Amino acid sequence: MVNSGANSRRYQPEDLAAVCDALASQFGPRFSAGQALRDQHASTLTWLPAQAPDAVVFPENEGEVADIVRLCARHGVPIIPYGTGTGLEGHVNAPEGGISVDTSRMNAIVAVHAEDLDAVVQPGVTRKQLNDYLRDQGLFFPIDPGADASLGGMAATRASGTNAVRYGTMKDNVLSLRAVLANGEIISTASRAKKSSAGYDLTRLLVGSEGTLGVITEVTLRLHGIPEAISAGVCPFGSEKAACDAVIATIQSGLAVARIELLDTLMVKAANAYSGLGLPETPMLFLEFHGSDAGVAEQAERFGEIAAEFGGGPFTWATKPEERTKLWAARHNAYWAVKSMWQGAEIVATDVCVPLSRLAECVAQTRLDIDATGLIAPIVGHVGDGNFHVQPMIDMSDPSEIAACEGFLERLVERALAMEGTCTGEHGVGQGKRKYLKAEHGAPALAAMQAIKRALDPAGIMNPGKIFPD
Amino acid sequence: MVNSGANSRRYQPEDLAAVCDALASQFGPRFSAGQALRDQHASTLTWLPAQAPDAVVFPENEGEVADIVRLCARHGVPIIPYGTGTGLEGHVNAPEGGISVDTSRMNAIVAVHAEDLDAVVQPGVTRKQLNDYLRDQGLFFPIDPGADASLGGMAATRASGTNAVRYGTMKDNVLSLRAVLANGEIISTASRAKKSSAGYDLTRLLVGSEGTLGVITEVTLRLHGIPEAISAGVCPFGSEKAACDAVIATIQSGLAVARIELLDTLMVKAANAYSGLGLPETPMLFLEFHGSDAGVAEQAERFGEIAAEFGGGPFTWATKPEERTKLWAARHNAYWAVKSMWQGAEIVATDVCVPLSRLAECVAQTRLDIDATGLIAPIVGHVGDGNFHVQPMIDMSDPSEIAACEGFLERLVERALAMEGTCTGEHGVGQGKRKYLKAEHGAPALAAMQAIKRALDPAGIMNPGKIFPD
Structure with a gap:
C-alpha cells in the first residue's frame, strides 16, 4: 500500500541522511533502509494504509536506544517504537517517516523474583516467551491479547485480553518501567515495591501512551501463581x-x-x-x-x-x-x-467497552445495526469487562462496502460513548481512533493530554500521528 | 506553631485582598479569613510546623470550585485543596499562603451503580459515610486509611490501608475523576467503562498528585460485594x-x-x-x-x-x-x-514499603536501629504489601531527641530505597518526603514529573511546596 506520509515530513532530507549515516555506522547490519524491511515494519493487522518508516534499526540494549533517540532528536527525525507489529490501530505506521526502533533483539528476561511475584523483562520479550519461561516456577503472566505480542508493545497500548476480568489489564500488571524519553534521558518510573505514593504515577502515564512519550526499554511485571x-x-x-x-x-x-x-x-x-x-x-x-x-x-x-x-x-x-x-x-x-472463512476480505478491528449494565443492550443494538447495514461481522468479546469486538469483513475494492462499514463504525462508537463507554477497551487509539478522542474525553481533558505530550516531547518526534487528532 | 510560609509568597498583598474580597462577596458566610478557622485548616497529624492559609472557602459544587480556581489563577494566589486534614505529610499546609478550598460541603453520594459495582461521589464524602450508605446494598468500598478521610483526599494521596493486600490501593479503585485544573477548565478523566485504552491515563496521573495538578471535584469508585x-x-x-x-x-x-x-x-x-x-x-x-x-x-x-x-x-x-x-x-x-500512651510526645509518621522478599530483613534492621538510637517507636504495618510504619514518639522540646529521630528517619528511608523500596507506601510525599524524591526516582524521572507539573500549572498555584524538592 501507499506510503501516504511522505508529504507530511517536517524535517529536511539531509537530516534524515545524517541520521541514517550515523545509524549505519553504529549499528552495521542491525540497521537497514531496504524497502522490504521498511514495508514489513509498516505492516499492521488493520485496514489502515501502510506507511513505511524510512529505515529500521535493531538496538540490543537501553544505551543503544538512548543513542538512537538522541541522534533522531538532534535532527528532528521521528522515532516509531516497534514490538511485534501486531497492533490493530496503525501504531507502527510512519505517517511522517522516521526510524522504526525494532525491539525484537531486546528479548532478555532480566530477572524473575519468584518470592515477590514479579519479573523484569526487556521490551521485546513476548507474552508466550515469558510464560514458557515461568511455567516451571509455578508462575504465570495473565495478560493475553490475541497475538503473541511483545510486552513492551502491550505496555505501550495498555493491552488486556481474556483474563482481564480477573487479573486486570497492563495498567494493573506493570509495576515499573524504564524508558528513554524524547530528550534522550533514561527514566525509571517506580521501585519494585508493591505500592507507593511517591510522586506522579509515571508508570501509568507511560502505560497506554503508545510510544508518544518515550521508548520503553524495560518492564517490571506483576506475576501470579498458577492456580492449584x-x-x-x-x-x-x-x-x-x-x-x-x-x-x-x-x-x-x-x-x-x-x-x-x-x-x-x-x-x-x-x-x-x-x-x-x-x-x-x-x-x-x-x-x-x-x-x-x-x-x-x-x-x-x-x-x-x-x-x-x-x-x-x-x-x-x-x-x-x-x-x-x-x-x-x-x-x-x-x-x-474469521480471516480464513472470508478469504480476500479485510477485517476491520473494533473495540468498544461499556459499563457492564449496558452490555446486553449495546450488543443487541449493535446486532440490529449489523443486520440493517448488511455487514458480515462476527462478534467476540471479553464480556466480563463489558468489552466486545465486532469484526466486519470488508471487500476493500468496493467503495460502497467501505462507506457502509465506516458508517457502522461511527455508530458503534457513538453508541458506546452514549452508554458511558469508551471507543477502545484494549486496542489503543493509534491512528484509527484519533477522531473519537475529543468526543470521548471532551476538549479540556484532551488539551491536558496534549499539554503533557508537548511537555515531554516538545519537538513531537515520538511516534507522531498517533493518539491525538490533527 | 509558626506560619513560616509568610516570607515565601510570590503574589502581592493587593492580589490576595482582591481574591478575598471577591470570595467574600460570592460565598458570604462560606468564606472566612478568621484566624481560628485558618489555623484549623493547617492542623495536620504531623510534626511538621503548621502553616495556615490566608483564608478558607467552602464550595458546594464543581462550578464554585472552578470560580475559585479561576479567581486565584488570575491573581497568582495559591490554592490548597482540603478534605479532612488527616494527611500525615503536611499536605494541607500553606507555605506560600493562599486559599484553602475545603470540600467538606461537597459530600453528596451522586450515584451508586450497584449493577456496575461503582459509585460516583463528591470529594468530601468520607470512606465511612460511603460504606454506611452502601451496606444495605451488600456493597463496600475497601480502601481504609486509619482516619475517616475524604475520598477526594484519599484519591489525591493515593491512599491505601489494611485491605490493599487484596483489593489494591486508590490507584486500583478509582475508575474516573472530575477535576478543576489550574487553568480553570473542568476535566473528566475517563468513562465508567471498566477498562479503556483511549489516550493518556489522566485518572492515574491525578491519583497521588496531592492537589498539585488540580482540585478533584468528583470521584468514580470501584465497589466490591460484601463477601458471603x-x-x-x-x-x-x-x-x-x-x-x-x-x-x-x-x-x-x-x-x-x-x-x-x-x-x-x-x-x-x-x-x-x-x-x-x-x-x-x-x-x-x-x-x-x-x-x-x-x-x-x-x-x-x-x-x-x-x-x-x-x-x-x-x-x-x-x-x-x-x-x-x-x-x-x-x-x-x-x-x-500510641498517642495516649506517651502523652505530650509527638508521633512522627513513617511509611516505607519494600518488595515482600526484603520485608523481614528491613523490619529486623529497623528494630536494631530503633534500639541503638534509643527511640520509643512502635511498628505497625500492612505487611502483606511490604509496607510498614514506625512511629517514633518524640519530645519536641528536646533538640537532641529530634536530631536522633531525624537521623533514624534518614536511615529508614535509605534502607528501604537500598532494598528497591519506596519512601512512602501510602501517605504521600507532601512536605515531609520531598527531600527523598530525587534519591528514589533519579533526576530524569523527577524532571519528567516537574515538566508535567509546569505543563498543567505553569504559574505553580496548585498546592505549592508539596511533592517537589525546592
Missing part, C-alpha cells in the same frame, strides 16, 4: 442477549471468573471451521475458573445455576489440559478463523 | 521476624488474605491499653479472610499451617461481627493508642 485448579468450559445460549445477561448476573454475583468470553454464532462457525471445535452453532460463552479444587467446583456449580436462569446450557467442561488449551487457542485464533 | 463470609483473627509470634516470614510465606503461597497486619509488642501494649483487647504482649498478626463459608475456612486452615511453621500461634478467631469490629477499630486506632 483450573477448569474451563463452554456454555451455549439461545441469543447473544441471553448470554450477555448471564455474564452480567455472573459478575454482579461476585463470582470470580478468570475468563468469560462471548462468541456469536458466526464466530462459533468460524472457530469450528478453523480450529475443529465441533461446537453447536449458537451464541456461546467460553469460561474458565481458577482456584482450589473445591473452589473451582463451587464456582462452576454457581455459574451453571446462573446460566440456567437465562436459558443457557448445558455446560461442556474441558477436563483435560489439552482440551482446555485447544479451546483457548481457538478463542485466540478468532481473528485468523 | 468474613473471618478475622489474631496470631502471636515469637519475634517480628518470625511474623514477617510467615507473612511472606502466606503471600507467596497465593493465599488471598484480605488483611494481614503486623503489630509489634509495643503496639500491642498500646492497643491493649487504649482499646482493651487483652492480647498477649508479643508481636502479633491481625488477619482477615473473605470468601464463601467453605473458602474462608480453607484459607484459615492453610494460614494456620504456615504460621505454625514459623512458631506462630495459637490463633484466636473473632467469630462474632462485634469482636471483629473491635479488633479492626483497635488496629485503626493504633495512632491514637
